[in-house]
Amino acid sequence: MDENSSIRQFAVGQLQTNCYALISDGACLVVDPGAQGAQVAQALEEVKVEGIVATHGHHDHVCGVAALKRLTGAPFSIGWADAERAQNAMELSSHVFDVSQTDLEDAPAPDRLLREGDELVVGNEKLVVLESPGHTEGGIVLLGDGIAFMGDTLFAGSCGRTDLAGGDHATLMRTLRRLKAEIPPSTVLLCGHGPATTMECELATNPWLQ
DSSP: OOTTOEEEEEEETTTTEEEEEEEETTEEEEEOOOSOHHHHHHHTTTSEEEEEEESSOOHHHHTTHHHHHHHHOOOEEEEGGGHHHHHTHHHHHTTTSOOOOTTOOOOOOOSEEEOTTOEEEETTEEEEEEEOTTSSTTOEEEEOSSEEEEETSEETTEEOOOSSTTOOHHHHHHHHHHHHHHSOTTOEEEESSSOOEEHHHHHHHOGGGO
16 A cells, blocks of 8 residues: 555444545545444545445445435445445345434445446555455455455454345355455455454464365
């Protein structure tokens, strides 16, 4: 990552989802605003939010997008296979999670549908889309220079659950085999929940990568 770039992290919503702001050269890309979109916008007033992206369509990763987009005017991107899920996120999660928070909204229609190999550019930083189905059908990982935004595909010592709608265990295992081969060991993994880790650490200790 460029020496003049930085990452800010916000834990949002009841599930304490990690929302990240990648800031470079005065521009910002917000990853996974699952709640508290207005508060995230306020915290980033000093930079120009040029994009919003969700790693997948579950409510705890997209239900702050609408508020953030209204306040910043930034376009919203998501993996092509999760767009419909994001626009119905609250209904699809209501039987499992409490979605009664007043600041939660379904995601708006995306401005861009992301596919394998697409690029997102913010300032001096470039993120490449890796399709990573398994936790949901349309999950993505965003791989940059020394960093990767993992969403709920991989956690420190664990991986995403597959018992929710759209999850498939065998598909997730195929995704993890691919990611451990393609993401350099030194890469810092910025996960959707919990602490950051590195691919090197996960290759050595995570049972789902053995």
